[in-house]
Amino acid sequence: MTHDDASKPEYMRRIRSFVLREGRMTPAQQRAFDEHWARFGIDYTGTAQDYAARFGRQAPLVMEIGFGNGEALAWASEHDQARDYLGIEVHGPGVGRLMNALAARDASNVRLYKHDAVEVLEHEIAPGTLAEARIWFPDPWHKKRHNKRRIIQPEFVALLASRMAPDGLLHLATDWQPYAEYMLEVMEAAPDWRNQLGPGQYAEKPEWRIETHFERRGLKLGHGVWDLLYRKA
Numbered sequence: 001m002t003h004d005d006a007s008k009p010e011y012m013r014r015i016r017s018f019v020l021r022e023g024r025m026t027p028a029q030q031r032a033f034d035e036h037w038a039r040f041g042i043d044y045t046g047t048a049q050d051y052a053a054r055f056g057r058q059a060p061l062v063m064e065i066g067f068g069n070g071e072a073l074a075w076a077s078e079h080d081q082a083r084d085y086l087g088i089e090v091h092g093p094g095v096g097r098l099m100n101a102l103a104a105r106d107a108s109n110v111r112l113y114k115h116d117a118v119e120v121l122e123h124e125i126a127p128g129t130l131a132e133a134r135i136w137f138p139d140p141w142h143k144k145r146h147n148k149r150r151i152i153q154p155e156f157v158a159l160l161a162s163r164m165a166p167d168g169l170l171h172l173a174t175d176w177q178p179y180a181e182y183m184l185e186v187m188e189a190a191p192d193w194r195n196q197l198g199p200g201q202y203a204e205k206p207e208w209r210i211e212t213h214f215e216r217r218g219l220k221l222g223h224g225v226w227d228l229l230y231r232k233a
């Protein structure tokens with residue numbers, strides 16, 4: 001353990017919210033990295049980034065963590081050209097697939113990390129940077145002994161709040177009711193966030209979130225869907 005690790009809160013030090021099962025990339029996804037990473041990708045360096053310089057303009061920045069195959073991010077960024085989008089995902093095939101979609105529409109308002117979002121937030125995103133943050137259908141870690149691996153934890157939402165611009169919006173969604181209840185519990189207790197709908201309330205699904213792959217999977221299993229909207233207090 002490095003000295004830096006020792007100074008981190010317990011959650012940040014030990015817990016990873018993902019297991020990397022790198023499925024094989026298809027030739028098209030591999031080609032996406034070869035051809036498009038220089039344009040859409042940001043290599044993790046562990047130092048604060050100047051996103052306005054990367055995008056070549058000063059626009060509000062929307063971040064999505066764990067975008068999966070990227071369909072929701074592709075859609076949202078195409079229909080919201082006045083803002084810039086930062087996607088963070090550890091799963092290579094999903095990043096490749098999204099880059100192909102972005103290249104097909106010649107997108108200029110999206111950049112991607114293939115890295116752990118907790119580390120990106122800690123080291124690359126300066127305080128006060130984000131206008132909006134989205135975490136849609138994060139891994140629910142169903143088993144009680146795995147609940148601590150959920151990305152939504154008090155320490156994590158405090159870190160996230162510190163990276164938000166004043167009045168910045170956080171949008172969470174899940175299809176797993178016990179995780180929805182846990183998200184609500186963590187967020188209601190967080191001093192840096194206030195529920196946009198009023199204390200303890202879930203939100204209606206906003207029109208900017210299209211149905212995602214994991215949402216469809218949950219709906220097929222008969223799950224409900226819960227959206228939560230919080231503003232930085």
Ligand SMILES: C[S@@+](CC[C@H](N)C(=O)[O-])C[C@H]1O[C@@H](n2cnc3c(N)ncnc32)[C@H](O)[C@@H]1O
Pocket residue numbers: 017018065066067068069088089090091094115116117118136137138139140151212213214215
């Ligand atoms: C259940 S999937 C949901 C994907 C997508 N949002 C959807 O709704 O279809 C959760 C995703 O979060 C990613 N993920 C989990 N923890 C992460 C982290 N710390 N940093 C970046 N990505 C993460 C996983 O690789 C996975 O693709």
